[in-house]
Amino acid sequence: MSVNRFTVAFVVVVVAVSLGVLIASLKKVPSTEMGVQYNVHKKQLDEATKSGGLFIGPPGFRFIKFPSTYISVDVHDRKCLSNDGLLVEFSVTFQYQMTTANLLPAIVKYRDFHNWASIVEKAGLSAIHLSCSEFAASEFQGKRGAIQSRMMENLKHKLEGDDATGEEGVNAVAASLQLTYVHLPAAYNEAVAAKQAAEEDIALAIVQRRLETTKANTNLLLAEQSAVKIKDAANNEAEVLLTEANLKALETISLFRGEADALVAAKSQLNLTEEGVLAHSLIVLLAEANSLKVTTGEPVRLSRKDFL
Numbered sequence: 001m002s003v004n005r006f007t008v009a010f011v012v013v014v015v016a017v018s019l020g021v022l023i024a025s026l027k028k029v030p031s032t033e034m035g036v037q038y039n040v041h042k043k044q045l046d047e048a049t050k051s052g053g054l055f056i057g058p059p060g061f062r063f064i065k066f067p068s069t070y071i072s073v074d075v076h077d078r079k080c081l082s083n084d085g086l087l088v089e090f091s092v093t094f095q096y097q098m099t100t101a102n103l104l105p106a107i108v109k110y111r112d113f114h115n116w117a118s119i120v121e122k123a124g125l126s127a128i129h130l131s132c133s134e135f136a137a138s139e140f141q142g143k144r145g146a147i148q149s150r151m152m153e154n155l156k157h158k159l160e161g162d163d164a165t166g167e168e169g170v171n172a173v174a175a176s177l178q179l180t181y182v183h184l185p186a187a188y189n190e191a192v193a194a195k196q197a198a199e200e201d202i203a204l205a206i207v208q209r210r211l212e213t214t215k216a217n218t219n220l221l222l223a224e225q226s227a228v229k230i231k232d233a234a235n236n237e238a239e240v241l242l243t244e245a246n247l248k249a250l251e252t253i254s255l256f257r258g259e260a261d262a263l264v265a266a267k268s269q270l271n272l273t274e275e276g277v278l279a280h281s282l283i284v285l286l287a288e289a290n291s292l293k294v295t296t297g298e299p300v301r302l303s304r305k306d307f308l
Helices: 002-025 100-110 113-132 143-158 185-270 274-288
Strands: 026-027 033-037 044-050 053-056 060-067 071-080 087-097 173-183
Touching: 002 113, 026 033, 033 100, 044 100, 060 100, 060 113, 071 113, 087 113, 087 143, 100 113, 143 173
Parallel strands: none
Antiparallel strands: 026 053, 033 044, 033 060, 071 087, 087 173
16 A cells, blocks of 8 residues: 555656746747857757747756837937037937847857846947938037937947948947937027028118119109100200290391391492482381481481481
8 A cells, every 4th residue: 555655756856846847848949049059058049049938948047038129219398519610409219120140149158148238238329329420400400300210320320330430339230210300509590590680671771772772763764764755846946046046146147148238239329429329218117117216425416418
């Protein structure tokens, strides 16, 4: 009876030990993670990467696991120094991923996920600050897309390495980056506002100057046109007066010529001397005048009959 009990107890112990060993030899890796077996006792890493399943290994082994999905890092309300020496406040979110090829080297360098993730985050922040220093503060408003692209380029270099510069990287793959927030210093915003106001005042002054110039040119043109009209009118009036004067002169000359011809004819026909001509003219004048008032000094001789 005692033998049977001993046998049963032995079997139970064996089964329990076997189950314990089996349980200790089985480890699960979720589908969202990848891992490498680590023999705790021998301190050895398996080179094969495993993911999404239940795996058996030496008793007491464990998996050093890393996420196989994208890992996101949020950098909020940080400040960086721009190229022109101003502190710019920003927020950035970037995503990175572990790959099968990078898993074993990352474990060798950083031991586990938490150490590796901390290094990756610091490298990413370094890339962001480097990008910030490549741009002036004013460009954070007008070239935000270019700054985000440059941050992504530097992030890839820091995480994946750069053959051109010999930078090794941190065994991570950069997936994407978003520059979500930018805030410039208050003093800079005030300076920009003052500059914009000055530019607006200058533009307004230029417009007003053009308007005043146009107005002055218009007034000058009107004055020139008025002067031309006045000059033309004066020229026309002068021509009219000159024409009238010429006609009057011709009329007077013709009249005097007729009188002269008459006197010459009278002198010739009547055989008169110059004094006789004057006496004849006086007789004609007295005959044609309706009334005649003569004022003369003394002694005077009005009669010229002796000369006829």
